[in-house]
Each structure stands twice: as structure tokens, then as C-alpha cells.
Amino acid sequence: MSEREITAAILAVGTELTEGSTQDTHGRFLAGTLVERGITVREILLLPDNRALFAESLRRLAADCDLVVVTGGLGPTSDDLTREVIAECAGVALEFHDELWEQITRRFAGRRISQTNRRQAYVPAGFTVIPNPYGTAPAFWGRVGERRGALVVALPGPPGELRPLVADEVLNLLRAEVGGREPEVLAGTSFLLGESMLEELLQEARVAEVEWGTRAEQFRVVFKLRGGSGEQRERMFEAVSARVGPLRIRRGEVAAEALLLEALRERGLVIALAESCTGGLGAKLLTDISGASEQLWGSFVVYSNEAKERMLGVPAQTIQRYGAVSRETVSAMTAGALERSSAEVSCAISGIAGPGGGTEEKPVGTVWIGVRRRAEAGSERRFLFSGDRDMVRRKSALAAMLLTEGYLGGREVDKDENWQYI
Numbered sequence: 001m002s003e004r005e006i007t008a009a010i011l012a013v014g015t016e017l018t019e020g021s022t023q024d025t026h027g028r029f030l031a032g033t034l035v036e037r038g039i040t041v042r043e044i045l046l047l048p049d050n051r052a053l054f055a056e057s058l059r060r061l062a063a064d065c066d067l068v069v070v071t072g073g074l075g076p077t078s079d080d081l082t083r084e085v086i087a088e089c090a091g092v093a094l095e096f097h098d099e100l101w102e103q104i105t106r107r108f109a110g111r112r113i114s115q116t117n118r119r120q121a122y123v124p125a126g127f128t129v130i131p132n133p134y135g136t137a138p139a140f141w142g143r144v145g146e147r148r149g150a151l152v153v154a155l156p157g158p159p160g161e162l163r164p165l166v167a168d169e170v171l172n173l174l175r176a177e178v179g180g181r182e183p184e185v186l187a188g189t190s191f192l193l194g195e196s197m198l199e200e201l202l203q204e205a206r207v208a209e210v211e212w213g214t215r216a217e218q219f220r221v222v223f224k225l226r227g228g229s230g231e232q233r234e235r236m237f238e239a240v241s242a243r244v245g246p247l248r249i250r251r252g253e254v255a256a257e258a259l260l261l262e263a264l265r266e267r268g269l270v271i272a273l274a275e276s277c278t279g280g281l282g283a284k285l286l287t288d289i290s291g292a293s294e295q296l297w298g299s300f301v302v303y304s305n306e307a308k309e310r311m312l313g314v315p316a317q318t319i320q321r322y323g324a325v326s327r328e329t330v331s332a333m334t335a336g337a338l339e340r341s342s343a344e345v346s347c348a349i350s351g352i353a354g355p356g357g358g359t360e361e362k363p364v365g366t367v368w369i370g371v372r373r374r375a376e377a378g379s380e381r382r383f384l385f386s387g388d389r390d391m392v393r394r395k396s397a398l399a400a401m402l403l404t405e406g407y408l409g410g411r412e413v414d415k416d417e418n419w420q421y422i
Contacts, residue, residue, distance in 0.1 A: 006039045006178055008067040011057060013082060014157065015048040017072075026071045026162060028215060032224070033166060036183035037174065039067065049079040058089050062150035066178050072157035074137035076116045082154050087124035090144045090152075094122040097138075100129065104136050130169050134161040141173060151177050186225040186233040188240070191248045191256055191398055192422050195221050201421075205239035207232045219285075219398060222253050245418040247402045247411070256401040257285040263405045264295040264345070271404070272343035273299035274312055274333040276324065277351040277367065281397045297343040302333070308350075312336030325350050325362055327380045330370035334378045347371050347404045351383075353392040367396045371407040379413045385422055395422065 010030050016022040027044040034041050042065060047054055054073075061068045073082030087094050101121040105113055120137050123129055127142030130153075137156040143149035153170060155162045174180060190198050195216040202212050202223065209228035214221055225233040241249040250259065264271055273282050273296075283299035286292045300311050305324055308314040314332040322328040333348035351367030358364035365385040372378035381403060385395040399422075403413040 006067070006180055007065045008034050008039050008041050008069065009043040009045065009061040009065045010041065010069050010071070011045050011047065011061060012071045012157075013047050013049065013054060013073040015079070017046045018048045025159060026157075029163065030069055030071075030166070032213060032215065033171075034067075034069075034174075034180075036185050036224070036226070037171075037180035039174075039178070039180050049073070049081060051081050051085060054081055054085045055088055058085060058144065058152070062089065062144040062152060063146075065150055067174070068144070068150050068152045070152065070154045071162060074120065074139070074154060074156045076114070076119045076136075080119070083119070083122055083124065086127075086142075086144065086152060086154060090124055090126070090142060090149075092125040092127075095125045097121050097123055097129065100138050103131075103138075107136055130155075130165060130173075132156060132161060132165060134158075134164055137161070139165055139169075141177075184226065184230070184233075186230075186237055187252050188223050188225070188237055189250045189252065189254050190221045190223065190240075190244070191219075191250075191402060192395055192419075193221060193244065193248065194421075197421050198223060201240050201243050202236075205236050205243070207236040207239075210236050212236075219256065219394060243418070244421055247406045248419075255285075255289075256398050256405075258289060260401040260405045261286060261289060261292060261295050263408045267408060269345050269408070270295055270297050270343045271345040271347060272297040272337040272341040273400075274330075274337040274346060274348035275299055275301050276303055276308070276333075276349060277353045278349050278393050278397050278400075279303060281393055282347070282349065282400055285397060285401070297341045300333075300337055300340070308333065311340070313339065323362065325352055325366055325368055327368055327370075327382070330368040330380050331372075331378050334370045334372035338372060338374055345371070345373050345404070345408070347400050349396050349400050351385075351392065351396055353389045353396075355389060365392050367392070367399070369396070369400050369403055369413070371404050371413055379407060381413045383419070383422065 010027050012024050017024050031041045073080045123140045127140045130139035132138050139155045141153045144152045195214050198221050210225050210232050211227045212225050214223045275282055280301045286296050302308045302311050305319050309316055312333050313336040318328050330348040330350050334346040337346035348370045352358050352364050354364035367383045370378050370380040385392045407413050
């Protein structure tokens, strides 16, 4: 391990970033990843698709830092400049790689491929290709600058490609090429907690010498505990978990849908969803994960009362007496989903997402979620979610997944889990 300071810069390329039409999420993710490994991030720079400015900035950063991570600009169009600019700054030509072109054409099997995609098979001479099984744009790395120069790593822009490539390939590359240390970090994920509320809980659970950082994403907030001893980080993590319950505080960077699929997979179970206010969002999140078809039978999107009656067999008198948003209705929905599918587990969601439709008895944000296994009594729980229509729908889908996973693990969803921070 080198004792000298290792410095880095992150350069995100794309006019959509500088014009504000797309938000940069890579800077925060990459900076956190590098800092955890003892690498000092000196600068995070957003640049438009301007070749001269790009080249000038890359030369400056490569002269000042040990590492420059470039994101974006590896697509097939004329404004994707990363290959050309890095080759120019390294003083080398671009080389066509036949094996990359073969990989790209295989990804287009059965579809027409444009010759513009050939651009993605070019790499600066002397640079090493980082295979990208998640997309068509291969990443690459090499040196730019005098003498040994700075390590420059070019990564594709889509998060679904960049993040797994960092985990699969880039971390090993950094250890070999620039050094750094193995992180002493305890990572966790919180669900149905705003970032400010999580920060408050972390403050309350503070343990001497342990520091933390948080990263808010659409369906979760990731937090990382750094410093102190392993025992101190564990103690702080457990203190946070105790405040909101183990369903909503998890170890590692995890997704609720992945947790549910894993719980189903471990038990050899298949689930059917019955969704009203979420309109299929639960099924969408599950099917975002490759292989979900092994655990997901399907989803009944029963938005209207008639759909609940005709597709799931919910008795009209149940809806008339108790309302579509009620324990009795979601119980009937879970039973109907099992009757009309081959699944062993069902989960139903019915609520008032707003902005209209609320009453004094059932205000906007009222949501009932039910879970049931075959030959067992169902379990239901009422929530009152805050936020706008989109937020209520997202919280409903998340809560459904967490409750179902907890139910499979032996927790009754209608028992008093600590849910006050929602």
C-alpha cells in the first residue's frame, strides 16, 4: 500500500448534463467509491460535447491527478467524443477491434444494426478494453500524459452499465494500477425513510469515531458508516435498525424487489400480485431484474371496482360495505389472486394515491396491503403515506415488497413493526 496521497478526478461528458436535462449521478457514486479506498477526489467536472474543451480539460486533469475517470461519450453518434479525445490526448491513433465488432453485432442478433455502431469498436491504440456485458459500448483504460502519465478509465454513461462495471472490473484495476486501501465501511440501505429523517436517526445513533454519508435514490437511501472499529460500526448500525425495525434497514446496497425475489427463490415459491393504486408498478420493479419470471407468476392490475370483481372475484357487497380501500377488500384480492393463478403467494395493494378521492375517514395516502399463502389465513396492514401521487404509489410498492418478504420470514404484517417514519 502506498503511503503517498493518491488523487483522482471525475469527468462526466454530455451536453444533456450541462444543460440540466439529465442529472449527473455518477459523480457522487464514483467519488464515494474512490474515497472509501483512500483516494482523494480533487474535482468532479461536467462538460458539454465540445471536443476542444474536453481535450483541454482532460490534459489538465491528467497532469494534476493520478487517476481520471471519464463517464459518457462512448455511444455510436457523432457527438460521442470520448474515444477520439482520449486518443488525441494520449498521442495515439484509434484502432478497430474485430472482436469488439463481433460482440456488438451479436447483441443486435435479429435486429438491424447501423454502421454507425462500428464507432464503438474503436479504442485508442495501446489501451486495454474492459468488456461490457451490460451494453454495446466497451469501456477501456490506459495512460495519458508524460512519463507514466495518469491512469484514464473511460466508462459508459448508463448507470445500469457503469455501476456493475465498477464492481466487476474497475475496483481490481485500481488496486493494481494506483493502489489505495481496502475500505473499512459498513454499508446499509434504508427504505421508506427520507434522507433527512435517516440523517436524524444516524445523529441519534452516533458512535464516537464513526462517520457516515448518505446517497438518496428513487426507491431507497444508501448509507455508509466509516471509521472507528468494526465493533463500533456494528453498534451504530444496530442502533439505527432498532429505531425503525429490521424490515426497513438492511445491510449492504440492496433493493426491496431483489430482497423479495431472493426470499421467494430460497423457498421455491411463486408470487402473484393484485395491484390497484400502484397500477402495475410492483410487477415493473420485479421484472426489472433478470430471471424474475421464475418467481413472478404475473400481476392483476385491477384499478376499477369492476376489475376487482370480474378479474379477482371480489364480492361486490364487500366493496359496497367496506370500500375498495379496506382490509376486507385486499383480503379478498389476495384470495382471488391465488384462486386465479398457480402461485403459492399473493400480495394485494389498494389505496388512495391522490390528489383527489380522499375522505375524512380515508384521506389521500391511505393504503391497505395484504399478503397470503395457500391454505393460510391472510395478513393485512393499513398505511397512511405522505407525499404526492407518485410518492404514494412508490411507497406502496416498496411497502408491499418489504411486508411480503417479512411475511415469508415469519413476521405477521399486521403486527406492530415500527413504521412511524413514512
